Amino acid sequence: MATLPSHDAASETLRKYQEERDKRLDPRIDRSYAETKGKYRSFVDVDPNAGERIERAAIATEVDVAIVGGGFGGILAAARLKEAGVTDVMIVEKASDFGGTWYWNRYPGVQCDIESYSYLPLLEETGYMPKEKFSFGDEILRYCQQLGTHFDLYDKAVFQTEVTGAEWDAAASRWIVSTDRGDRIAARYFLLGSGRANEPKLPAIPGIESFRGKSFHSSRWDYSITGGSIHDPLDKLHDKRVAVIGTGATGIQLIPRVARSARQLYVFQRTPSSVGERFNAPTDPGWYKTLGRGWQKQRRELWLQAVHGSVDDSEVRDGWTDFGRLMRETAPTTPETEAEIGARAMLIDVQVMNNRRARIDATIENKETAERLKPWYNLYCKRPTFNDEFLPVFNQANTKLVDISETPITRITEDAIIVDDQRYEVDLIIFASGFHVVGPVEQRIRFPIAGRDGKLLSEHWRDGMRTLHGLMAHGFPNWFYLGQGQNAVTANYTTTVDDQAIHLAYIIAAARQRGASIVEPTAEAEEAWQEVIRSSMLRPAEFYASCTPGYYNNEGMGGTALFEEGYGAGPAAFDALLSDWRRDGNLAGLDTH
Ligand code: NAP
Numbered sequence: 001m002a003t004l005p006s007h008d009a010a011s012e013t014l015r016k017y018q019e020e021r022d023k024r025l026d027p028r029i030d031r032s033y034a035e036t037k038g039k040y041r042s043f044v045d046v047d048p049n050a051g052e053r054i055e056r057a058a059i060a061t062e063v064d065v066a067i068v069g070g071g072f073g074g075i076l077a078a079a080r081l082k083e084a085g086v087t088d089v090m091i092v093e094k095a096s097d098f099g100g101t102w103y104w105n106r107y108p109g110v111q112c113d114i115e116s117y118s119y120l121p122l123l124e125e126t127g128y129m130p131k132e133k134f135s136f137g138d139e140i141l142r143y144c145q146q147l148g149t150h151f152d153l154y155d156k157a158v159f160q161t162e163v164t165g166a167e168w169d170a171a172a173s174r175w176i177v178s179t180d181r182g183d184r185i186a187a188r189y190f191l192l193g194s195g196r197a198n199e200p201k202l203p204a205i206p207g208i209e210s211f212r213g214k215s216f217h218s219s220r221w222d223y224s225i226t227g228g229s230i231h232d233p234l235d236k237l238h239d240k241r242v243a244v245i246g247t248g249a250t251g252i253q254l255i256p257r258v259a260r261s262a263r264q265l266y267v268f269q270r271t272p273s274s275v276g277e278r279f280n281a282p283t284d285p286g287w288y289k290t291l292g293r294g295w296q297k298q299r300r301e302l303w304l305q306a307v308h309g310s311v312d313d314s315e316v317r318d319g320w321t322d323f324g325r326l327m328r329e330t331a332p333t334t335p336e337t338e339a340e341i342g343a344r345a346m347l348i349d350v351q352v353m354n355n356r357r358a359r360i361d362a363t364i365e366n367k368e369t370a371e372r373l374k375p376w377y378n379l380y381c382k383r384p385t386f387n388d389e390f391l392p393v394f395n396q397a398n399t400k401l402v403d404i405s406e407t408p409i410t411r412i413t414e415d416a417i418i419v420d421d422q423r424y425e426v427d428l429i430i431f432a433s434g435f436h437v438v439g440p441v442e443q444r445i446r447f448p449i450a451g452r453d454g455k456l457l458s459e460h461w462r463d464g465m466r467t468l469h470g471l472m473a474h475g476f477p478n479w480f481y482l483g484q485g486q487n488a489v490t491a492n493y494t495t496t497v498d499d500q501a502i503h504l505a506y507i508i509a510a511a512r513q514r515g516a517s518i519v520e521p522t523a524e525a526e527e528a529w530q531e532v533i534r535s536s537m538l539r540p541a542e543f544y545a546s547c548t549p550g551y552y553n554n555e556g557m558g559g560t561a562l563f564e565e566g567y568g569a570g571p572a573a574f575d576a577l578l579s580d581w582r583r584d585g586n587l588a589g590l591d592t593h
Contacts, residue, residue, distance in 0.1 A: 002329045004347040005354065013350050013376075020376040020405075021548045024271065024556070029408050031555045032204045043215075043431070044200050048222045049106065050096050054160050058182035063156070064088035065508070066177050066187035068163050070153075071100015073193030073482035073497040075144060076121055079151040080501035084509040090187070091157040092179060098153070099144040100195055102137050105250070107221040107432075108230055108257035110137035113249065113386055114492045115318060116283075118300045121494045126150050129288045133318075134280045138230050158183070166190055167450045168477060173517045175478065188517070189508055192445065193482040193497070197435035199444050203245065207411040215429040218250045225428065226261075234261035241425060242266070243417055245409070246432035247273050249385045254432060256389035259399045266424050267394075268402045268409060268417070271382065271548055274356045274375040276319030278388045300495050304571050307491065319386040320491060322352050323379060349379050363391040372403045380539070381547030437551045438562050451476035464560045468521035468529045468589055469578065470567070471500055477520040480504045486533050488574035489566035499575060506582050507590070516592040525589025536568035 005013070064086055067074040070093035078089045095103045102110075112119050116130035120143055123130070128146065131139055148154050162180045169176050175190035177183075200217040202208065214225045223229060227236030234257065241264040244255055252273050259265045299316070306313035309324030317325075326348040336344070357374045364370035373394065375382070393399045402419060410418045416425045436443045442458040449457040455475045460466055467473050470487030471480055482497050490496060511519045541564060549556030552563065567574045581588060 002326050002351070004326075004330060004344075005350050007347070010347050010350045013354075014346075017377050017548070018546070021546070021556070023406060024549050026406075030204060031549060031557075043202055043217050043220065046216075046220050046222075047095065047104075048216075048220060048224070049103070050160065054096075056158075056181065058184070059158065060184045061090075062174070062186045063090045064187070065090070065189045065191065066175065066185050067091045067191040067193050068166075068177075069093060069100060069193035069195060069198075069482070070095065070098040070144075070148075070157060070159070071102070071193065071195050072121065072144070072494050073100070073195060073501075074098075074191070075100075075147050075151070075153065076494070076498050076501040077191050077193060077480075077482060077504060078153050079122060079125075079147065080498075080505040081508065082151055084505040086505065086508055086512070089153070089156065090185065091153060092161050092163055092177065092183075092185070093157060093159050094162045096159050097141075097145060098148040098157070099141045101197060102141040102144060104198075104219045105137060105221075106141075106223075106230060107218045107250065107254045108226075108228060108234060109253040109389075110230055110250075111135065111253060112137070112140060114320075114494075115303065115316065117296070118303045118316075118492050119494055121296075121498050122147060122150075123296050124293070129285065130283055132280055132282045134278065136230060163447050165447050165450075167448075167454075168452055168479075170452060173478075189478045189480070191480045191482060191504070192449070194445060196437050196444060196483055199436040199446070200431075201434055201436050202431055203409075203433050205409050205412050207413055210414050211412050211429060212414040213427045213429065215431065218246075218254060218430060218432040219435075226258075228257075228261065234258065237262040237428070239263050240427040242428045242430065243268060243424060243426045244430045244432055245417075246434065247271070248432065248434055249273070249383050250434070251432035252385040252387050252390045254430070256387070256393050258430070259393035259396055263398060265393075265399045266402050266417070266426065267399065268404050268419075269372070270404050270408070271550065272373050272375045273382065273385045274353060274379065275359070275390055276322065276356060276384060276386045277359075278386050279318045280388075300492065301572070304490055304492070304495070308570065319384065322355070323348060326351060352379050353377075360391060363395075365395050369394050369401050372401055377548040378543075378546070380552075381544075382550050382552060434551060438554055449476070449479075451479065465565055466526055466530060468526050469503070469581075471504060472519075472521045472590075474521050474523045474526040477518045484563075484566070486529065486565050487567055488569075488571040489563045490571050495571065499578065503578050503582070507587065510585075510587060511592055514592060519587070519590050519592050521589055522591050528589070533565055533567065539563060539568075 067077055070091045074091050075098060078091060081089050097103060112135050115133050116135040120130055163177055164180050165178045167176050174186040177185040177187060200219050216222050226234040228234035240262055242258055242262040243266045244251055245268045247269045255267055303316045305311040306316050306321040307324050309327030313321035313325050360370050360373050394401055404419060407420045416423045441461050452475050460473060465485045467486045470485045482500050484496050507519055544553035544561035547553050553561045
């Protein structure tokens with residue numbers, strides 16, 4: 001039986017969490033981000049992997065379905081539509097190939113934190129066997145391209161093309177999609193699959209533009225500057241002094257690789273990440289062969305249930321299942337009230353984080369550095385990370401942790417990063433500072449979406465998302481959103497978008513069968529879904545208010561937190577709800593004509 005901290009010890013820890021949160025909410029700490037406009041756009045508008053520019057004439061065409069984004073959202077939607085018999089599908093993608101986040105994020109050590117058997121979709125359809133439990137980014141990128149070939153998506157796809165606007169033409173019952181190549185695509189259905197972490201953000205540090213050395217955002221990694229590859233040493237850094245700003249899920253993965261190659265590495269850390277064990281292993285081909293029909297759906301469900309503690313996790317164990325396992329192991333034999341479950345969950349949260357802090361003590365030789373690396377907040381206040389290489393680098397002589405939790409970076413000069421009266425001279429600055437995940441929709445979707453009567457999506461979502469099932473919106477006929485929001489939130493993004501892809505393919509095929517040219521949620525159905533979301537919130541606002549600031553809770557500034565608008569009853573209940581809805585077969589809540 002697992003041991004849990006006493007209530008007194010846990011209360012003491014929670015008190016420390018509040019202290020650490022308050023420290024980071026000090027108004028003297030500027031948590032704002034530079035607008036990625038003007039001079040900053042150069043950080044975002046580069047594509048080190050673009051290859052040659054595709055020269056082509058502007059396209060004027062009609063298609064059944066136009067999709068923005070060739071990442072997993074767009075790929076899965078196109079694949080599921082094809083399975084449902086809707087084959088005239090065109091993907092418009094800014095990058096030079098499929099891959100989405102895995103196209104852009106090619107930093108050294110990039111790896112998926114979700115096990116490949118659950119994360120890589122359509123494994124049964126393609127017959128592909130992931131090399132290991134946790135795939136590296138290059139394998140995932142290749143797999144996205146393989147899906148493009150498998151589902152015949154390349155023929156109609158356009159790459160190096162950015163959508164500049166989408167407008168509903170009521171007279172023609174078509175979406176008119178325009179692009180920066182002068183294209184005019186008229187589409188019966190229009191799907192937004194541009195993802196949520198697609199707009200890199202840069203901290204608003206004074207002087208950021210005056211730096212004369214090299215610098216780039218982690219999602220625009222430039223191997224011509226560093227040498228090496230995702231797997232190979234960064235040989236051009238052997239005589240370089242490098243700064244990494246940011247220690248989120250990205251920083252944790254790339255820092256060990258930079259530390260291995262650079263002459264000197266300064267890691268600027270504002271909030272430590274929790275770093276659990278990786279649990280990686282090569283895939284056993286013998287085991288993989290034994291997997292029968294339908295195995296992947298079962299595996300995804302098993303993993304999700306193990307994360308939530310409703311089943312034994314021994315088959316799928318990884319760092320995500322730590323919490324669920326302790327919930328199971330400590331469950332009493334007699335029924336508990338909601339309050340008792342909540343109190344036990346709190347103790348378990350503290351225990352999981354105690355284990356992560358103990359891992360730091362067991363690894364880091366310098367006691368002061370160990371203290372500075374310790375995360376003091378609830379497990380799900382920030383995205384947990386899993387890595388076995390990160391902590392040991394702080395025992396290396398060439399790697400220095402610069403704790404900027406209380407004294408932020410004062411400014412960047414032409415050759416240095418200044419913190420108070422300390423000057424860190426560097427040749428290269430790597431911004432592992434994240435993406436515009438929250439905030440106004442127009443910050444992430446850089447083009448206007450105008451629905452019926454010219455209504456803008458940014459207006460419709462001014463006070464947060466408004467959808468039916470997280471997928472469609474009133475006033476936006478024949479339009480679908482791919483991604484997390486007002487649906488079940490899981491750490492496995494591809495489960496979410498695959499479920500959405502299956503659902504929207506059903507709706508489009510059903511509308512077609514009925515001879516309907518319009519499908520749109522009624523205002524009443526959308527409002528009813530808002531009520532479902534409000535009454536089933538995944539985590540209440542008070543939880544996020546107690547958290548250390550970050551993008552999960554709007555940098556601690558209030559407003560709707562990232563997962564606050566999720567469907568709180570969980571993924572299994574959401575899946576059942578949508579399956580029942582499809583089984584009913586009457587497209588409830590949708591206006592079709
Ligand atoms: P992130 O989680 O937003 O982390 C950004 C980092 O930059 C944080 O450590 C943040 O500190 C720091 N930062 C921001 N402004 C700063 C400033 N002015 N001074 C110093 N530090 C500053 O971004 P990310 O690490 O790129 O990860 C983004 C998301 O991508 C993740 O949450 C995850 O969902 C996804 N991801 C997934 C995988 C995967 O395995 N599937 C791998 C990598 C990333 P604070 O914490 O103090 O704000």
